[in-house]
Amino acid sequence: GAVVSQHPSWVICKSGTSVKIECRSLDFQATTMFWYRQFPKQSLMLMATSNEGSKATYEQGVEKDKFLINHASLTLSTLTVTSAHPEDSSFYICSVKTSGEETQYFGPGTRLLVL
Amino acid sequence: AQTVTQSQPEMSVQEAETVTLSCTYDTSESNYYLFWYKQPPSRQMILVIRQEAYKQQNATENRFSVNFQKAAKSFSLKISDSQLGDTAMYFCAFITPGKLIFGQGTTLQVKP
Numbered sequence A: 001g002a003v004v005s006q007h008p009s010w011v012i013c014k015s016g017t018s019v020k021i022e023c024r025s026l027d028f029q030a031t032t033m034f035w036y037r038q039f040p041k042q043s044l045m046l047m048a049t050s051n052e053g054s055k056a057t058y059e060q061g062v063e064k065d066k067f068l069i070n071h072a073s074l075t076l077s078t079l080t081v082t083s084a085h086p087e088d089s090s091f092y093i094c095s096v097k098t099s100g101e102e103t104q105y106f107g108p109g110t111r112l113l114v115l
Numbered sequence B: 001a002q003t004v005t006q007s008q009p010e011m012s013v014q015e016a017e018t019v020t021l022s023c024t025y026d027t028s029e030s031n032y033y034l035f036w037y038k039q040p041p042s043r044q045m046i047l048v049i050r051q052e053a054y055k056q057q058n059a060t061e062n063r064f065s066v067n068f069q070k071a072a073k074s075f076s077l078k079i080s081d082s083q084l085g086d087t088a089m090y091f092c093a094f095i096t097p098g099k100l101i102f103g104q105g106t107t108l109q110v111k112p
Helices: none
Strands: A004-007 A010-013 A019-025 A032-038 A044-051 A067-073 A076-081 A090-097 A110-114 B003-005 B010-014 B019-021 B024-026 B033-039 B046-052 B064-069 B074-079 B088-096 B099-102 B106-111
Touching: A004 A090, A010 A019, A019 A032, A019 A090, A019 A110, A032 A067, A032 A076, A044 A067, A044 B099, A076 A090, B003 B088, B003 B099, B010 B019, B019 B106, B024 B074, B033 B064, B033 B074, B046 B064, B046 B074, B074 B088
Parallel strands: A010 A110, B010 B106
Antiparallel strands: A004 A019, A019 A076, A032 A044, A032 A090, A067 A076, A090 A110, B003 B024, B019 B074, B033 B046, B033 B088, B064 B074, B088 B099, B088 B106
8 A cells, every 4th residue: 555654743833823734645646635634532524635736625614725735746735724723733634545546545644733 | 425334432352352343334326445444542544454346255354354235235344363453443434436434433442
């Protein structure tokens, strides 16, 4: 399977600041990348889907102006949480898949704590 | 609506024994994929096994196997010879065009 990294692995920030999370596919051409959010002991909630070179498609209820997603290459996608607030504190996970393949491979996740 | 249901929030098993995790799903699609992922305390999502709906043969990966009943829309995971490292949250997932639908998860504790 694909090797996926995320950076940073954890971040603490002040309320009102913006935080950028990177997701890299190290050995895999990620034509599609997904961003999920997970609260403790709960399932993963899909936030958005991005195809390389295209605008992301956001799930219902996810604010696209707050969670900015960029997928500029086949190996990199970024999620920027703008003007973060304590309620944005969560575990953010990315996953990747390639064209013609249905299996998604996941990054190790990023823990965000907004004070 | 396409849904995945895991009816067992928590389970435990003694080391070296066998345990089965249940999963049911609902879809009107005829061809699709099903997955089991595990999430250990590190929270890294790891693919355990996958099944293509058009294949009648149940998938097997070492100690992990599935019982896929397409008509009943059931996809259970059997873990044989359980090991301490199998302790994790297990998610059943179904792929619908474009995205994965996850179940609520089952927390499995393997006891020494």
